[in-house]
Amino acid sequence: MPKTSSPALAAAPPLPATANPAAGTPAAAPRYGRRALRAFLRNPTAIAGLVLLALVMLGASLAPLFYPDDPLGMVGRPLLWPGRQWSHPLGTDSLGRDVAAGLMHGARISLLVGFAATCVGLSLGILVGAVAGYRGGWLDDALVRLIEIFQAVPSFILLVVLVAIAQPSVATIVGAIGIVTWPTIARLVRAEVRALRSKDFVVAARGMGYGHGRIILREILPNAMPPVIVTSSVMVASAILMEAALSFMGLGDPNTVSWGSMIGAGRELLRTAWYLTALPGLLIVVTVLALNLIGDGLNDALNPRLEKDS
Amino acid sequence: MDPLLSVRDLSIGFRNGAGGHWWPVRGFDLTVEAGETVALVGESGSGKSLTALALMGLLPRSARVEAAGIRFAGQELTGLPERAKRRLRGRDLAMIFQEPMTSLNPVLTIGRQIAEVLRLHQGLSAKAARAQAIELLDLVRIPEPQRRVDDHPHRLSGGMRQRAMIAMAVACRPKLLIADEPTTALDVTIQAQVLELLDRLRRELSLALLLITHDLGVVAQWADRVVVLYAGRKVEEADAGPLFSDPLHPYTRGLLAASPRMNAGRHYRDGPLDEIPGSIASAAGQAGCPFVPRCPAAVAACAEAMPPLLVPAARRAVACPVAVGLPLPGSPLNSPSAASPEFHP
Numbered sequence: 290m291p292k293t294s295s296p297a298l299a300a301a302p303p304l305p306a307t308a309n310p311a312a313g314t315p316a317a318a319p320r321y322g323r324r325a326l327r328a329f330l331r332n333p334t335a336i337a338g339l340v341l342l343a344l345v346m347l348g349a350s351l352a353p354l355f356y357p358d359d360p361l362g363m364v365g366r367p368l369l370w371p372g373r374q375w376s377h378p379l380g381t382d383s384l385g386r387d388v389a390a391g392l393m394h395g396a397r398i399s400l401l402v403g404f405a406a407t408c409v410g411l412s413l414g415i416l417v418g419a420v421a422g423y424r425g426g427w428l429d430d431a432l433v434r435l436i437e438i439f440q441a442v443p444s445f446i447l448l449v450v451l452v453a454i455a456q457p458s459v460a461t462i463v464g465a466i467g468i469v470t471w472p473t474i475a476r477l478v479r480a481e482v483r484a485l486r487s488k489d490f491v492v493a494a495r496g497m498g499y500g501h502g503r504i505i506l507r508e509i510l511p512n513a514m515p516p517v518i519v520t521s522s523v524m525v526a527s528a529i530l531m532e533a534a535l536s537f538m539g540l541g542d543p544n545t546v547s548w549g550s551m552i553g554a555g556r557e558l559l560r561t562a563w564y565l566t567a568l569p570g571l572l573i574v575v576t577v578l579a580l581n582l583i584g585d586g587l588n589d590a591l592n593p594r595l596e597k598d599s
Numbered sequence: 600m601d602p603l604l605s606v607r608d609l610s611i612g613f614r615n616g617a618g619g620h621w622w623p624v625r626g627f628d629l630t631v632e633a634g635e636t637v638a639l640v641g642e643s644g645s646g647k648s649l650t651a652l653a654l655m656g657l658l659p660r661s662a663r664v665e666a667a668g669i670r671f672a673g674q675e676l677t678g679l680p681e682r683a684k685r686r687l688r689g690r691d692l693a694m695i696f697q698e699p700m701t702s703l704n705p706v707l708t709i710g711r712q713i714a715e716v717l718r719l720h721q722g723l724s725a726k727a728a729r730a731q732a733i734e735l736l737d738l739v740r741i742p743e744p745q746r747r748v749d750d751h752p753h754r755l756s757g758g759m760r761q762r763a764m765i766a767m768a769v770a771c772r773p774k775l776l777i778a779d780e781p782t783t784a785l786d787v788t789i790q791a792q793v794l795e796l797l798d799r800l801r802r803e804l805s806l807a808l809l810l811i812t813h814d815l816g817v818v819a820q821w822a823d824r825v826v827v828l829y830a831g832r833k834v835e836e837a838d839a840g841p842l843f844s845d846p847l848h849p850y851t852r853g854l855l856a857a858s859p860r861m862n863a864g865r866h867y868r869d870g871p872l873d874e875i876p877g878s879i880a881s882a883a884g885q886a887g888c889p890f891v892p893r894c895p896a897a898v899a900a901c902a903e904a905m906p907p908l909l910v911p912a913a914r915r916a917v918a919c920p921v922a923v924g925l926p927l928p929g930s931p932l933n934s935p936s937a938a939s940p941e942f943h944p
Contacts, residue, residue: 489701498689
C-alpha cells in the first residue's frame with residue numbers, strides 16, 4: 290500500500306498530535322482510566338470532596354495514636370464544654386467520655402461500615418445483575434422478581450429487622466446494609482449488560498471463540514463500570530447514613546463508638562450541651578457531602594458524552 | 600481433496616407469530632476451496648449476513664438453523680457441541696464485521712484485544728502475545744505498531760480500526776476468513792487499501808476468503824468465484840469472469856445493467872441507469888421463484904415451484920430454466936411495458 294497515505298490514516302487525533310509523531314515525542318496515548326482520572330483531578334468540586342474525605346480518613350487513621358485508650362472509657366469531668374480544658378479539646382459527654390476520642394474512633398467505624406457494606410452490595414449486585422442481564426430468559430425473569438421484592442420493602446425497615454434478628458455487630462451491620470443495597474446495583478448492572486450484550490464488539494468477541502465468563506468479565510463488565518463506580522460512591526455515603534441511623538436507634542454495635550450512637554446519647558441534652566449532637570452530626574454531613582462531591586466528579590469524568598478527546 | 604468448507608441445504612428460520620417459521624435463507628449450498636476468494640453478493644435483506652453468522656454459529660438462540668451438512672476442514676459442524684465450536688472460532692474460522700467503529704471493545708487497548716485471542720487459542724504468555732500483537736499490527740500495515748499497540752480504539756481512524764480487527768481475526772492463522780461487508784463503512788480510498796490487505800493476507804497466510812458484499816466493483820476486482828443470493832435463495836453461481844461477461848439469471852443481468860461501471864463508455868450523466876423494478880420480496884413463504892414479481896422473463900410456471908439449480912456449463916449454476924433456454928409452460932407474467940420503471944406493484 291502507498292506509504293504516503295499512512296499519515297492521513299493516523300490523523301485521528303487533531304492537529305497538535307499530527308505534528309508530534311515525527312519528532313518522536315512519546316505523546317503517550319493516555320489510557321481511558323488515566324484520561325478520566327485527569328478529568329477528575331481538574332474538577333474543583335471533586336478535589337474539595339477528595340480533600341474532605343482525606344481529612345476524615347486521616348482522623349480515623351490517627352485515632353489509635355492520639356487516643357490509644359478505649360474511647361468508651363471515662364476520662365474526666367462530665368459535660369465539659371469544648372475548649373475549656375486542654376486535655377479534652379472537644380469536651381466530654383454526660384458520662385465523662387472524651388468527645389474528640391469518640392469522633393476519631395467513630396470515623397473508623399463509619400468509614401469501615403460505609404466501604405465494607407458497599408463492597409458487599411456491589412459484589413452481590415454485580416453478580417446478580419450480570420447473570421440476569423447476560424443470560425436473559427427465565428433466569429432473568431426470576432432474578433428481576435427477586436430484585437423487585439427487595440425494592441418493594443422499605444429498605445430501612447428491612448435493615449432494622451435484619452439487624453434485630455442477627456446480633457448487632459459491625460459484621461452483621463455491614464452484611465445487612467449490603468443486603469439492603471444490592472438491588473440498586475443489580476438493576477443498574479443488568480440494564481447495562483443487556484444493552485452491551487448485543488453490541489458489535491461482544492458479537493465479535495464470540496466470533497473469536499471467547500467463552501461466556503471471559504465475555505462477561507473482559508468485554509462487558511469493564512464497559513458497564515462507569516455508572517456503577519459513580520453509584521458506589523453515593524452508596525458509601527448512604528451506608529454511612531444507615532449505620533448512623535441504626536446506632537442512633539441503639540441498634541449499633543454496643544462495643545464500639547460511632548457517630549450515630551454519640552448523637553443518640555447526646556439527644557437528651559440537646560438544649561444544654563448541643564455540641565454533643567452537633568459535632569458528630571457535622572462530621573456525618575461533611576463525610577456524606579465529600580462522597581457526593583466525589584460521585585459528581587466521577588460522573589463528569591466517566592460520562593462518555595461529556596468526554597473531550599485529549 | 601475435500602473442499603475447505605461445504606455447506607449443503609442450509610436454511611435459517613425465525614419463529615413467526617403464528618407458531619410457524621419464516622425462512623430468510625432457504626436451501627443454500629456453498630463450497631469454498633482452500634485459498635480462494637468467494638464473493639457472496641446480494642442486496643440488503645437477501646440473507647448474506649445471516650448466512651455468515653450461521654456459519655460462525657453466532658445467531659441468537661431464537662434462530663433456527665437447519666442444514667443437511669456443514670463440513671469445515673474435514674469436520675462436521677452440525678451437531679458439534681458448543682465448546683468444540685468455540686475452539687474453532689477465532690482459530691480456524693474467523694470473521695470481520697462491517698462496522699469497525701463498534702466492533703472493538705472501547706475500554707481495552709488494541710494490543711490487549713489482539714493478545715487476548717492469542718492467549719486463548721495458542722496459550723501464549725502475556726509478553727509473547729504482546730510481541731505477536733505488535734508483529735500482527737505490522738502485518739496489517741499499521742504504522743508505528745510499537746506505539747499503536749497501546750492505543751485505545753477511539754484513537755484510531757476507521758480504516759486503522761478495520762486493520763486492527765483484521766489483525767485480530769488473522770492472529771491465529773485461520774483457514775477461512777469471513778468478511779461481512781468489510782469496507783462498506785469506509786472511505787473509497789481506504790476501501791481499496793483494506794481489500795488489497797485482505798487479498799495479500801489471503802496469499803501470505805494461505806487462507807480462504809468469503810467476501811460478503813453488495814459492491815459489484817469489489818467482486819469483479821477481487822473474487823475468484825461469485826455466488827448471487829436473492830431473497831435467501833442462491834440464484835446463480837459462477838467464476839467471476841464468466842459471470843460478468845455472460846450473466847445468466849435475469850436478476851444478475853438486472854444487477855449488472857444497473858451498475859454504472861459495467862457498461863463501458865456509459866456514465867450515469869449520459870442517461871438514467873437501468874433499474875430492476877420493484878423491491879426485494881419479503882421472505883414470507885411463497886411457492887415459486889422469489890424473483891418472479893420483478894422478473895422480465897417470468898412465465899406462469901415460475902410462480903408455482905422454485906426452479907432447481909441447473910448446470911449449463913462447468914463451474915456454473917443458475918436457478919432459472921428460462922435463462923438457459925429450457926421452455927417452460929405458461930404465458931409471460933410481466934410484459935415489457937409492465938416491467939418499465941413506472942411499474943409499481
